[in-house]
Amino acid sequence: MVFSSISFLFFFLTLLFLSYFLVPKKYRNNVLLIFSLIFYYMGEKWYVFLLLLSCLVNYIIGLLLQKKRKKLYLIIGLVFDVGLLFYFKYTNFFLETFNNIFNFNLPMLKIILPLGISFFTFQNLSYLIDVYRKSVLPEKSFLRYATYITLFPQLVAGPIVRYQDVALELETRQESFELFSVGVKRFVIGLAKKVLIADTIYHVYTNILGFNMSALSYILVAICFTLQIYYDFSGYSDMAIGLGKMFGFNFKENFNYPLIASSITDFWRRWHISLSSFFKDYVYIPLGGNKCSKLLNIRNIFIVWALTGFWHGASWNFIMWGIYFFVFLILEKFTLKKYLKKNFIAYIYTFIIVVISFVIFSITDLNELFSFLKGMMGIGVPLYNKEVLYLLKNNLVILVIAFLGISPFLKNKINSLKKGKLEKVIEGGEIIFILGIFILVVASIVSSSFNPFIYFRF
Amino acid sequence: MKEKIVSIGFVGIIFTFGFLSLVLKDKDISLVERRKLASVGTLKEDFNENLDKYLTDQFPLRDTFLTLNSAFNRYFLNNKDYNGVYLKDDYIFERLYPLDNKSINNFTNKINYIKEKYLKNNDCYYMIIPDKSYFLDSNKYLTIDYDYLYSYLDENINFSRIDIKNELKLDDYYKTDIHLKQKAYFKVIDKLSDYFKFNNKDISYTEKVYSDFKGASFYKVPFSKPEELIYLTNEILENVRVKHLEYKDNYVYKEDAFNSSDAYNVFLSGPSSLIEIINDNAYTDKELIIFRDSFGSSIAPLLVPFYKKITLVDLRYINMNLVNNYITFNNQDVLFLYSTLIVNNSFILKIN
Structure with missing residues (x-):
């Protein structure tokens, strides 16, 4: 089930609101758990039992981590979680690589990737490590633990919510009209980012790819990849945060205008924050972080970025994508840093590096990828053609809106107007805007049968 | 007050359309798209797979929403070949x-x-x-x-x-x-x-x-x-x-x-x-x-x-x-x- 579907918006949410707010507070987690399992079952059917098994094993190990031989239990837990992820996500990748290297013909396994396995595995891992480090007490109630892991807003596409961030809210939380309203606004904005911007930009670049290509076509497609992935994924995070607020949870932010970052280092402080902080806290720092020799520090950074790439998908292009960022992060750390101040050149440099990264990210076939990169450089194609000029002109409005939305300019402008004499007008306009946008989103969903979320792959 | 209007407005919209979806009679065909609409029968074949196809096809005021979406794309986003057609002088x-x-x-x-x-x-x-x-x-x-x-x-x-x-x-x-x-x-x-x-x-x-x-x-x-x-x-x-x-x-x-x-x-x-x-x-x-x-x-x-x-x-x-x-x-x-x-x-x- 996806958020931008009629079944979710008009049936799942309706029934959930009725059930959740009508039952006494002490049963509300149970309601969330049941609905989260239904949500997962609607997309993944019987993998819901795999999800529950994963919750149960990690819950038990969490309790065992308070006893003696806790290192052994931690290792068992890590092996179970990483093993599960490895089996479902990476087995065929390694079989294929093995076959290619040694010229074998081992058959591929028929494995279907369970949605969100990368996200819920990382949540389980962070929980076990935090309990082991005693930065959080283990959860005593299985129902509460299962509610935390399966919580539908963040179950299939993040953000990666840490147990310590919601432990208190799982036990006692205060729902309110105010928080609900903030949640509605955030959810609707996220829906609009996904449905009205990301999906429209998807159509722009599929249109371009259907025609004769030029260098400008390739560049425009690359920019569209970047904008689509940003609006799709940050839209999903907004929806997750918004839904969380409706039920009294406060998830941490996952994006902070990453496309206006002034360096790649800055970009990764703003993009998929919950993932980069996971790798920082559970991989980079335990490896020694930067409190070691330069060479070991470079090794640590390499491991983190190879893993970051590999987390995104079982394919060489994702590993290349991670290593690509490793190269720029190292360059920035040791040489470029002093030149990258917050100026126009720094923004342009970052944007170009990021756009190229999302080409590597989007094209899994390596031959196709290199041919695309050559196309971007104008090798073997004209600089521009009439098709791309037409499509650029025809889609100018959505592209301008998408570019305006990558910075906080509009948001800040509205907030400053709210503080002035126009406060009432702006607030009234905001209500009309939010409900109007929601109606437009519904119109778009009704009009379109295409709606997959990109980040479900990971 | 503003919070209440946003919350009630949002919940009101999803409750109303959810309720109407349940009580309104299903349509057989869409004149707008010239095709048969998904019927409740398709849910028997594969409930999870067909649920959204059915609900989207039978959504209340579907044709009005299609028009609204088309107008938004053509006139607000200025997409002059939206739906694969150009419009010039009413042609x-x-x-x-x-x-x-x-x-x-x-x-x-x-x-x-x-x-x-x-x-x-x-x-x-x-x-x-x-x-x-x-x-x-x-x-x-x-x-x-x-x-x-x-x-x-x-x-x-x-x-x-x-x-x-x-x-x-x-x-x-x-x-x-x-x-x-x-x-x-x-x-x-x-x-x-x-x-x-x-x-x-x-x-x-x-x-x-x-x-x-x-x-x-x-x-x-x-x-x-x-x-x-x-x-x-x-x-x-x-x-x-x-x-x-x-x-x-x-x-x-x-x-x-x-x-x-x-x-x-x-x-x-x-x-x-x-x-x-x-x-x-x-x-x-x-x-x-x-x-x-x-x-x-x-x-x-x-x-x-x-x-x-x-x-x-x-x-x-x-x-x-x-x-x-x-x-x-x-x-x-x-x-x-x-x-x-x-x-x-x-x-x-x-x-x-």
């Missing part, structure tokens, strides 16, 4: 782009094959009617290179083309449909009479008008206006016999079509693989075979006075191998009448 143009060289090559090969295999002794011509985009400014819209298309056909098809494109004007076409108005075919018939050598004497017709015509492109642009569909009849047409291969129907003009999703089906009852129109009162014994697409449906009635028998073959619905079982090719006049839309999508023609 809706289906976008035909890019030119598909494989399709054009396939078209020429298939036409040559039919001519060589079946029509060695027949007087054969072909005519390609340009789609409406032919009249658009190619600097402002993406349009195919029509000059290249026609010259490619001329060079590669082994018999002559009857050129009609220069005789036609934009107002010969319906505004909301891809087809030519029936009256525009008088220009075509003038041309045909020269090539097939029939006496194009003046025949009088009575005009019948259907004033609520919504063509195939009507719903692709929001706030389109219905237009007139004029069809021409007379005593000769009222006395011909019409035979369809697949079904029994004897209409030259089937007026029931005005109550259906496609009023253009008034002409010879719409899509049909093989139709014979027999005119026992014809002043000649000549026969005509037209290999055609839907453009052929409205010209055929106007050719009836000049032929004893007209056979219409639509190779989108019948394979050429089978046609041979129903038609004995001898010395009939033969016309291949297609639009550029088919030439650029010729793989739908069933010719082995």
